[in-house]
Amino acid sequence: MRKTLVAGNWKLNGSKDSIKELLGGVLAGMSEAKSDVAVCAPYIYIPLVQELLSGTDVAYGSESISEYDSGAYTGEISGAMLKDFDCEYAIVGHSERRTLFAEKDSDTANKFAAARKHGLKPILCVGELLEEREQGITEEVVARQLDAVIELEGVEALADGVIAYEPVWAIGTGMTASPQQAQDVHAFIRGKIAALNAGVAEKVQILYGGSVNGGNADELFAMADIDGGLIGGASLKAEDFLAICKAG
Ligand SMILES: O=C[C@H](O)COP(=O)(O)O
Numbered sequence: 587m588r589k590t591l592v593a594g595n596w597k598l599n600g601s602k603d604s605i606k607e608l609l610g611g612v613l614a615g616m617s618e619a620k621s622d623v624a625v626c627a628p629y630i631y632i633p634l635v636q637e638l639l640s641g642t643d644v645a646y647g648s649e650s651i652s653e654y655d656s657g658a659y660t661g662e663i664s665g666a667m668l669k670d671f672d673c674e675y676a677i678v679g680h681s682e683r684r685t686l687f688a689e690k691d692s693d694t695a696n697k698f699a700a701a702r703k704h705g706l707k708p709i710l711c712v713g714e715l716l717e718e719r720e721q722g723i724t725e726e727v728v729a730r731q732l733d734a735v736i737e738l739e740g741v742e743a744l745a746d747g748v749i750a751y752e753p754v755w756a757i758g759t760g761m762t763a764s765p766q767q768a769q770d771v772h773a774f775i776r777g778k779i780a781a782l783n784a785g786v787a788e789k790v791q792i793l794y795g796g797s798v799n800g801g802n803a804d805e806l807f808a809m810a811d812i813d814g815g816l817i818g819g820a821s822l823k824a825e826d827f828l829a830i831c832k833a834g
Contacts (some may be wrong), residue, residue, distance in 0.1 A: 611824025800829025
């Protein structure tokens with residue numbers, strides 16, 4: 587039986603004061619959480635997050651990672667650096683990285699590999715654009731994004747991380763995929779992995795992301811192949827985030 591994971595992705599939000607308040611509130615309500623809980627923070631706040639979360643039940647990580655280990659790569663943050671601050675997770679391939687910062691499938695695969703190499707759990711984001719859904723190529727797109735990682739690292743590598751299905755049209759729009767729409771894609775992902783390795787398919791957590799909130803999390807997490815959520819906007823307020831952590 588897979589445990590549910592609720593992971594916050596703060597994106598480009600927060601300040602020292604707001605993070606102290608947010609994590610104070612989350613920690614105060616954690617006894618009611620039904621899921622494992624994690625937050626992924628902007629790089630610069632990771633030392634503060636480490637200070638606030640060390641020894642607690644809330645895990646933490648980064649929103650991206652460099653594919654490089656060290657050297658002349660200005661502005662990059664390596665897996666070793668993230669491990670230096672005891673990060674557990676690193677998001678890779680978020681649609682905002684793919685569309686706004688031109689990260690290709692191959693870049694995402696390299697970042698997935700870098701996270702694994704340094705003992706971090708990559709949260710691999712996949713998902714289609716609205717026009718791709720309208721063209722009926724959702725599965726093709728998601729399969730291509732997964733294949734980039736499988737071809738580089740092997741299907742077994744997926745068991746070291748987490749997959750997050752995030753339909754791009756549902757991110758930050760309030761337009762959540764219906765539980766059945768999400769389940770269909772989650773089942774496709776698990777089936778694709780199962781065709782290569784049944785054990786990995788059974789084990790890997792597949793999160794749903796895209797306008798998850800306290801009002802829809804229960805229904806989403808009740809679906810057979812949805813193992814929790816990757817939460818953007820609703821991870822920025824303790825009350826909203828906790829409502830999701832209590833679901834499922
Ligand atoms: O990584 C999180 C997703 O982009 C979802 O964001 P959202 O919950 O604000 O729609």
